[in-house]
Structures are given as C-alpha cells and as structure tokens.
Amino acid sequence: MFDEKAIGSLVDKVAKKKPRRVFLQYPEGLKLSIFDISEKLERLGAEVFISCDPCFGSCDMKDLEAKALGCDLLVHIGHTEMKLPRKTAVPAIYEDYRIDIDPTHLLDEHIQALGPCESICLVTTAQYISAIEPAKRFLEEHGKKVYVGQPSLAKHPGQILGCDHSAAEPFDNMVDCFLFLGTGRFHPLGLAAKVKKTVLVLDFETSVLENMNSERDMMVRIKTMQIEKAKEMKRFGVLVSTKPGQSHPGTAEKVKKRLKGKGKDARILVMDQITPEKILGMKIDALVNCSCPRLSEDFRQFKKPILDPEDVDRL
Known part of the structure; x- marks a missing residue:
C-alpha cells in the first residue's frame, strides 16, 4: 500500500499541474490504496476517473483512453517512467512504488x-x-x-x-x-x-x-520442444498488442514475411491485453509473440506453441 508520505508527494505533484479531470492508473497490488488516493486528489478540485483495467507497467499507459474521456492529466502509479515509442496523448505523472530495504x-x-x-x-x-x-x-x-x-x-x-x-x-x-x-x-x-x-x-x-541455472536449462528445453512442434504447424498467428510500450507492428510484419518464406500461413492478430480466450475458435496452430515477453513465459495458457520472433529462423 501507498503510505501517507507517498500519497502526499503525489498530491503535491498533481496540484502543480492544476488538472480539471484526472485519469488514475495503478497496478493490482495498490488497489487497496486507490480510493484514498482519489479522495485526496479530488480535494484539489479535480474529477478523478479510476481505471479498472489491469496495469502491467509503464508500457501499458492508457493515455488514449484518458484523452477520449476528456482528461487533461494521466497519473500512473506504481511504475517508473520508461522510454515509449511515442509521446503520451495527455500529460502524464509517474509515481513509482518504492520498498526501502537494506540488503x-x-x-x-x-x-x-x-x-x-x-x-x-x-x-x-x-x-x-x-x-x-x-x-x-x-x-x-x-x-x-x-x-x-x-x-x-x-x-x-x-x-x-x-x-x-x-x-x-x-x-x-x-x-x-x-x-x-x-x-x-x-x-x-x-x-x-x-x-x-x-x-x-x-x-x-x-x-x-x-x-537460476537449472531453471534456465529447463527454459531452453521447453523452448526447443515448442520450436520442434511448431515446425509441423501450418497456420501461425503473429501477436501484436496496442499497448504503447508493447506495440511492435514493424516486427510483426517482418515475422509474417519470414513465416511465409518458410511456407507457413500467417496472420497478424491485434488486441490490447493478449489472452487465450480472444483467439478461441480461430484456426491457428502456433503463435509468435511480438508483444510482452511475459506471454512467452505463460505459454501453457495458450495450449499451443508460442515462439519469440528470433525463434522463427529455427523453423
């Protein structure tokens, strides 16, 4: 949870911007603090819109949604700022979550x-x-x-x-x-x-x-097995996210071209949060992840081979 000192620091930063409408974004682990934070922000005279979508990092900025709602400030809590491929559609404040520990x-x-x-x-x-x-x-x-x-x-x-x-x-x-x-x-x-x-x-x-050596070795074995399975597959879905820090359409186009060069049928599949449910019913044998690396770690959820772009050359 955010303590009072951290909340006070955030409120001071927001006050300097004098926003009329604030879009508030936060990770799951800080949900218990979010009403307290929003209440203190509203005391500044701003209306607060609380995002209830999952937030996985500063790669996952909901700035376009904030702009569509008429917000003039996005407050992103829990993550540090990262270099994004584009400027955010509305001004943004990042308030990271620190745990002070002496190791x-x-x-x-x-x-x-x-x-x-x-x-x-x-x-x-x-x-x-x-x-x-x-x-x-x-x-x-x-x-x-x-x-x-x-x-x-x-x-x-x-x-x-x-x-x-x-x-x-x-x-x-x-x-x-x-x-x-x-x-x-x-x-x-x-x-x-x-x-x-x-x-x-x-x-x-x-x-x-x-x-981590033993787990790394296990990862290599699993990856090799997935590539071997994918070699026999014909239809590939190339996954692209619309999240600003996870969106790599150029990489997806190159991957699709390489797959077609290997005789595979490939389609680029676009969504915000990539989940197995969204591709149910599609005739897809294997996937190539051009989004967050965590997807490749969660391959069991997809129940089909999921490769990284560099794996395509091994097919």
Missing part, C-alpha cells in the same frame, strides 16, 4: 556463497532500486568488483524490465555472475535467457540466495 544483512549471510564471483553485475526492479547502492558498497568492501549498468528503456541504473535487460547484457563478458536483488521469478529468468553467465537471486521474501 547488507542478507548479503552478509551469503557472502561465502558469492565467493567464486569476484566480479558481479547488480540488477533489480523499480520497487527495490534503493537496494542497489548499499549492496554495491557492501560487496566492494568485501573485495568484489561491482558493475551497475545504465538501461536503455528503464529509468534507473541497475533496473531491468521484462523487455529491457540492457543494464546487464553489456557486462556478460566482464563479470563472473549477475546478482538480482528482489522478489519474483519473471525478471531474473528473463535475464538468464539473455546472458551466458550465472544469474543469482537474493530473494528478499525468502532470504535465500538461488541459482
């Missing part, structure tokens, strides 16, 4: 396990970005060479997204391992799929230091 006590517990890693690249997600500096300082004090990269799409040094691992990838040949600080599997597994070196996770919920 040094956990690092101290696991420092021996980090022994083989003389050089380390640190990464995390937006909510734990404050853990980067104390972790870097602690590891350097224990003789480690520590790298923190600047991302191309994300906002903060060391920050990775599901679609942006640029804070880490350039260091693959320079470090012994990558150390993810935070919680969850999606982000560290996504990184493990992009780099050759070991990805370790210092989990703030379980206090465990975990190696």
Whole structure:
C-alpha cells in the first residue's frame, strides 16, 4: 500500500499541474490504496476517473483512453517512467512504488556463497532500486568488483524490465555472475535467457540466495520442444498488442514475411491485453509473440506453441 508520505508527494505533484479531470492508473497490488488516493486528489478540485483495467507497467499507459474521456492529466502509479515509442496523448505523472530495504544483512549471510564471483553485475526492479547502492558498497568492501549498468528503456541504473535487460547484457563478458536483488521469478529468468553467465537471486521474501541455472536449462528445453512442434504447424498467428510500450507492428510484419518464406500461413492478430480466450475458435496452430515477453513465459495458457520472433529462423 501507498503510505501517507507517498500519497502526499503525489498530491503535491498533481496540484502543480492544476488538472480539471484526472485519469488514475495503478497496478493490482495498490488497489487497496486507490480510493484514498482519489479522495485526496479530488480535494484539489479535480474529477478523478479510476481505471479498472489491469496495469502491467509503464508500457501499458492508457493515455488514449484518458484523452477520449476528456482528461487533461494521466497519473500512473506504481511504475517508473520508461522510454515509449511515442509521446503520451495527455500529460502524464509517474509515481513509482518504492520498498526501502537494506540488503547488507542478507548479503552478509551469503557472502561465502558469492565467493567464486569476484566480479558481479547488480540488477533489480523499480520497487527495490534503493537496494542497489548499499549492496554495491557492501560487496566492494568485501573485495568484489561491482558493475551497475545504465538501461536503455528503464529509468534507473541497475533496473531491468521484462523487455529491457540492457543494464546487464553489456557486462556478460566482464563479470563472473549477475546478482538480482528482489522478489519474483519473471525478471531474473528473463535475464538468464539473455546472458551466458550465472544469474543469482537474493530473494528478499525468502532470504535465500538461488541459482537460476537449472531453471534456465529447463527454459531452453521447453523452448526447443515448442520450436520442434511448431515446425509441423501450418497456420501461425503473429501477436501484436496496442499497448504503447508493447506495440511492435514493424516486427510483426517482418515475422509474417519470414513465416511465409518458410511456407507457413500467417496472420497478424491485434488486441490490447493478449489472452487465450480472444483467439478461441480461430484456426491457428502456433503463435509468435511480438508483444510482452511475459506471454512467452505463460505459454501453457495458450495450449499451443508460442515462439519469440528470433525463434522463427529455427523453423
């Protein structure tokens, strides 16, 4: 939940814009705070329109919907700003959600396990970005060479997204391992799929230091199986999202052309939130994901092979 200090900071930012009508967007985890936030914004004299659609990141800005409703400000809560392919249709304020945590006590517990890693690249997600500096300082004090990269799409040094691992990838040949600080599997597994070196996770919920190598190997085996199945398929759906940070129509056109060059029938399928239910009844044998990488991780929901654009060359 957002605490009073965070809400006060947000209200101050909105007050400076003097909006007449505000479109409020937030992730599922902050739903309990949203009425309190909207009430305080309305005290500024603005009408607040609360979005009830799922929100998966700053790639998922509902700025066109905000404009259609006559809103003159979009308030996007819970994520940091990222570089989008276009300017938002209405002015936007980003209020990210931070969890302040000092990771040094956990690092101290696991420092021996980090022994083989003389050089380390640190990464995390937006909510734990404050853990980067104390972790870097602690590891350097224990003789480690520590790298923190600047991302191309994300906002903060060391920050990775599901679609942006640029804070880490350039260091693959320079470090012994990558150390993810935070919680969850999606982000560290996504990184493990992009780099050759070991990805370790210092989990703030379980206090465990975990190696992603076995799960990466499993991902490779599953991907190989899906590609082998897809080789026998004839009809392909190329998935495109209309979410501004997930929309890659040019990539979809190239994928369709490559599929046709391999003798496949391909159609570009467009939707906002991509779900299996929306393609039920369509005569499609396999899918190529040109949207959020998380879709490829959730392949079991689609009950058919779902490939990434680079996999098409292996068909």
